[in-house]
Amino acid sequence: MSFLFNIRIIKIFFLSLLFIASLCIVSCGELDFLYDSDEDESTSVDTWGQIMDEPADVFVAADLSDAVKNGIVTGLAKAAEVWGNYGPLEYWVLGTEVDAANDLSELYCERRSQRGDLYKSNCLAHNQQSDHGFESYRKVGYDAITSGQASSSMGRNGARDWGIHRFTSSYPFGFDSVLGATPKGEMITVYHEYFHAVQHAFVFSLDFDERDELMGPTWFVEGAAVYMAELFVRKMLASGDLVMTDNNDLDTFKVSFEFKMDSGKQSIDNDCPGTSFKDITYELGCSYAAYDLGAWAIAYLSDLVADENALLNRFYPKLNELGWEGAFQASFGISSSQFYADFDGFLIKDIEEQSLILSDL
Template sequence: MKLNLSIAITVLTITGAAVMLTRCNGFFARTFSRSPAELYGVKQENQTEVLAAADVPSAVAQAVKDTLAAATKTWVSSGRLEFWVLGTDRAAAVDLAAAFCERRVARGDMSERDCLEDSENKDHGFLMYQAIGAEALASGNPRMDAAHNGGAEWGIHRMASSLPLGFAGFLGIAGEGDQITILHEYWHSVQMSFMQPGDHGPNQEVAGPVWFIEGSAVAMAEFTSSKLLASGELRQWNNAVRPWPNLRERMEAKMKLVQRLKQGCSSYLPDAYGGECGQLAYEGGAWAVAYLMHKFGEDVLLRSFHPNVQRLGWEQCFQKTFGQSSNDFRAEFAVFMQKPIAEQLEILPKY
């Protein structure tokens, strides 16, 4: 069957201001000899594309584009990136999957048969994302999923999401929340642009524990969205049922959740995905990274940590950047977590 790209998607190629390089979790098919910068073709410019299903409103696709452009300008370009946005219509999702496969086949990335099977799988397939959005609207229970789904074997970051409900104006969800979700996933592409991919993604000795991988994505997305909203570089949506909480309010809510989840987990900083302790890795990790940024500067990850992590490995790079072992840091952080919440909140930046 001939796949028709033109009817299936809206393509938005992002161009933005040049960015100086300061030098949820994808998996790859083989080991690569090229450096990450060579593999992803990193340039000092915005290299992202937004590709949306036909039923996704153009304003929603534009909002995704604008958020990625702001991320690239504020942080760095992570290289070639495809962000595929699903709506709620199954036929449109099938067309988008066909368009995805036409692109992969045309570029020699996959066979048509293998691609069509992959695009419908239950874990990262387009139909999964379409079903999430459709179920959210049908049930009235809001949910948005997004992920970095690999792509290194094709020299790209492959991302996908269900319908951004806030951008679309559904169910009283804040557009600002969608911005944070997209920033979170883009940060993962930034992380990967500094790490050599292997058979099953970056080596954990380089990538580090879950609390650091995901906690830094949460913290960077939360802090950066607040900064860009304050500066006007991100749109203030003001479209939710309740006013969008500020950074202090959001981080206070996370702290309360962390303290509750800790009751069933052995550490504030678990190295695991899934379950309540997996959620603690995200939220506790966000506070841990916020604590590190308070001590060493908000730009410490891009300025000092990530440019050296591939060469040194995660633990040695942590020690070089933060002046202590990760075990010693965990002990110090546990003491911080016992302080009064008013004192904990004082480490947060004010934008």
């Protein structure tokens, strides 16, 4: 019989762009088999967006190593330590074996049923059949290992209406140092995912369209998560607040971003010629340019106000009250339209000049 690791973890985050989403890229329709709630909403307490003491719940499939389990636990805990512990949070990690995935799905769907989130039978069927169910995540890891080609998928898959931040991940093989991936590189991915929870914790509406509008354009959502993860993993490694025995050093912050500038521009040229980075969405073939150039955009905005943590110090605390554009102007001192014009000019500068805005880490 497979075993599941249910690890209580100390930090938390994130919320629902949409009920089911892949690696923060592809979205699908919301599930339509929720329970009807008989709860008196006037007596329920909504703790959304509050810093919490309770640890996150991390569920790891039985076929995964202790290195994977400990990496996820450490990453979420350390990210929450520096950005705030937002929850409740569930993080479900798939391996490659069918039996272990089915056991994890059974636990997940029993949990959904007990909480009144989903009917168990529909939950189990969804996990087997959906593009974003547990089986799809298992298959990503299985295909990567059998082909020898690194590929992974993880993301926040809900769920504001359940009052939780819910994540699902394929095999995070970097923690096992396979397929050329490293634990430190995988740690950046965990921080990235957690920052999405932080973003969503500042958006209180239960209405999907309102939440989507408040989150802002794709480049801002994903660029923020890339920038914050790349920066703060390096900062915490340098300070000793994050300790890893991985002997593989990360590229410097500047080298990493120089690569992103090149890859982002190439992605647009090859897959979406003529498209402005501000117009890139998850559905376009050049969607990853929103991640790469979006990270540069956040670095640019942070440099503009001389605050590398401007997102949390300035922007997100204003978001609910002022809306995305209002918070943008109040935080960075310019309108988004003026920023787009200025940033287009920045993008054509030499990389040496561009890199002057980046931290020396």
